[in-house]
Amino acid sequence: MYKFDVLVIGAGAAGLFCAAQAGQRGLNVLLVDHSEKVAEKIRISGGGRCNFTNRDATPANFLSENPHFCRSALSRYTPQDFIELLQRHNIPFHEKHKGQLFCDRSAEDIINMLLAECDAGKVTRWQPCSIKSIAGPDADNTDYRIESDRGLIEAPQVVIATGGLSIPKIGATDFGYRIARQFGLRMVEPRAALVPLTFDGADWAPFAQLAGLALPVLIETSAADATPKQRKKATVFSEDLLFTHRGLSGPAVLQISSFWREGQPVRVNLAPGVNLPDLLLQAKSRSKKLIANELTSLVPTRLADAWTSTDPALQRPISDATDKALLALAERLADWQLVPNGTEGYKKAEVTIGGVDTRDLSSQTMESKQPGLYFIGEVVDVTGWLGGYNFQWAWASAYACGEALAIKNSAWQA
């Protein structure tokens, strides 16, 4: 039998950081992961360079059934705090786009830093190590009793940091959700997010040939019957969209996928910042070029060709087109509405939206209604936008928990 002050399950971003915090506060911490390697998601994140935070992160960049839950943790551990940690470890980084910070060299720098922080806290690490069961404290024992494939572990505090369901092939499981249910905590139904959207084969056929084409767009989603007032409140992203063989991807689509619900249309402005009606009507009065050729000054050539090829009324010189047809074309390009038939699912999703219901967690400490049982990182129903926000949540929630564990322990010893 092994005895520790804290058992942290899941050696990803949140688990490593929390274990390090608690260890450095003098707690005897065991960190376990069922994978042989730690932090595989950090390794593959940001194209191998890890977009480890966003300089401008605020609670408005997170989705949750309770949007206020993340406030406290995010304000107590900020992007600047994590930047200072990197600076102490002499890790070079740069800002790429809209506050997104990436490592100059490789995501390995972040993993090595977290491991060094764990070493500084004398954290014991076991990988691979599988947890078979967790029994809660009872009249005979104030500790949790955890059956692992390396033997029985006893600890008064257990932190679940096993992440969400995305990318099962690198170790994602529903372990955290199962433990939450076992202890009677509520769940917000999980679904894939920051994920490409797919379309029915027949609807998509004219656009499949555009696979690989990227262009800047404005994108939003709202219910088909949304009122103008509801639409005004919808979140709009200004990012690049990427056509794929099966549908749409790129940062614009990953962002909107977190807001999209089945049956809803996504609405795309394919020529943002351009007054399409005026430009097309002006072109009609001075040009005899085909509509497709005129469009190439407004949208990429491949898109102009594919778009006009679907409609015989658009396969003519622009001077021969009716004003009505040109205005309809302008309207459709500026507000292209299409209903995805689904997403690429967890195998391609960067995150899982939903998870352990925040109503059953303390926003100060991440402790659940089950005393001594904590949930941090992506397993919780807090999901960031694309752009470094999800790691910032992992660090901030881990820090809040790590601090609480230390305080609790010293109180017990007093």
Ligand SMILES: Cc1cc2nc3c(=O)[nH]c(=O)nc-3n(C[C@H](O)[C@H](O)[C@H](O)COP(=O)(O)OP(=O)(O)OC[C@H]3O[C@@H](n4cnc5c(N)ncnc54)[C@H](O)[C@@H]3O)c2cc1C
């Ligand atoms: C391809 C990709 C790119 C991404 N890029 C970025 C980015 O650049 N910036 C950003 O902010 N976010 C990014 N994300 C999201 C980010 O990686 C996650 O939000 C973050 O890793 C969540 O941290 P976590 O510690 O909660 O979970 P994870 O980092 O997923 O760690 C969970 C750990 O728990 C372990 N585990 C799971 N089940 C069990 C079990 N049953 N027993 C024991 N251990 C278990 C796993 O092996 C894993 O090590 C990306 C995600 C993906 C998939």
